Amino acid sequence: MIFVKNISKSFAERVVLDNISTSFEKGKTNLIIGQSGSGKTVLMKCCIGLLDPDGGEILYDNRPFSGISEKRKQDIRKEMGVLFQGGALFDSFTVEQNVMFPLNMFTDLSNEEKLERVNFCLKRVNLVNVNNLYPSEISGGMMKRVAIARAISNSPSYLFCDEPNSGLDPKTAEVIDELISEITQEYNITTVINTHDMNSVLQIGQRITFLYNGRLWWEGDKNTILDTDNPELRDFVFSTELTRRIIK
């Protein structure tokens, strides 16, 4: 479980996060949604330690993550898996080397054991016979799946996904969403997903945090989001022609 308490962040005079408090539950897919510029990426970057918040604190299973030394942050980060928007695969490594990387860095497994784990993770994300391909040789959807395989290879307790569906067709996006949801429940991990894709919200949003202009505006789940009377949230949810037609 991750607790975010009174987090604030500004860049120069611009307030990007304004006193945000929320929690991300274990074994659930926790979605952070909001328009572009609402602060969801900054919130996620604060959570994983790529940005330091100006105030407030973040607790990972009651362990403080903000205001601690880089060494202690590194120890907590070893329990995290992060799926970046572009995949962030190491382009000089093959798919197999990418997935094996966290195992090489943080375990003392033998080569056979590492290979077995890599093949298991790749199979889990429905990828076979791609071990020796380079990231430049695979499609966008495959890249995301390799990135998920890399993120789960070290059995993380926390999984962060920054816009996992961006740049993917609706069908592939659905497959990725399903995969993340299955992995979350299968391994009982705390998953935080940053998205503005309403399909994802309605498909896997077990817990939803809506940010508006850097403030926490609404919290709920996929069952309650369509019935909301919050005008800003309604404006966001029904901003596409597709959702408007469905409601009609």
Add this chain to the structure above:
Amino acid sequence: MMFAEQVFKKLGFSEVWYFIMNYLSGVFKGYHMVMIRMLGEYLLLMFTTFKRPDKGPVFRRQLMTEFIGLGVDSFGIVAIISVFTGAIVAIQTAYNIDSPLIPLSMVGFTTRQMVILEFSPTIISLILAGKVGSRIASEIGTMRVTEQIDALRVMGVNPANYLILPKITAAMLFNPVLITFSIVLGIFGGWGACVVTDLVTSTDFIQGLRGWFEPFTVTYAMIKTLVFAFIISSVSGFLGYNVQGGSIEVGRASTKAVVYSSILIIFFDLILTQLLLI
């Protein structure tokens, strides 16, 4: 001003040096804060870089890759430039010896001294600043803009240590090999040019080559090589690591890496020559 002049004199630097430094500080007036901030960031990055690697076997694998990328792949260009530089030095020296009182063996002696003292360590390092420096800056810079460095960081890896330390280590271990290779080829190039053009006989050239040899000149060349290797790899790594933006910024960082490394190489060449030879 007077105090600074006294300090310079106490350190053994001449008044000319003081005036050069004073002039340069005038040229860079207004950029002081930028330069101090950059120096601070560079030192902080080096502090983060020089930590014990997380995994020895991973570091050794990275080091081997860098040996090939930064060292072995540079043999070709080093060989070509060294042979031609040695040949040019020998021909120009022979051309400038007019007096019959100066023996032709001086061509061999001068070629050896020039190649060991200056051409191999400095010119080859400048060439490597272009080849290796731009490679390091663009490689690390691209990793920065494609979030690969962020990915390393959130995995709990120290990215500076993982990416920059093997490059600095490889450059500092392999550049002396390259420079030694360059010295040998430079002298060979000088001998070859003299023999082919018939300006100096092989016997005269070799006689000069073997005469008045001071072993410290090789030590001096190796000290310079190590300092230059550190400058090239660390400055390029620093500029690549701090890229912000996209492909244009990566290109800029790559250009800056070559320019800054070259300027620092020339500057430290002057300092080291003053400190070690005079």
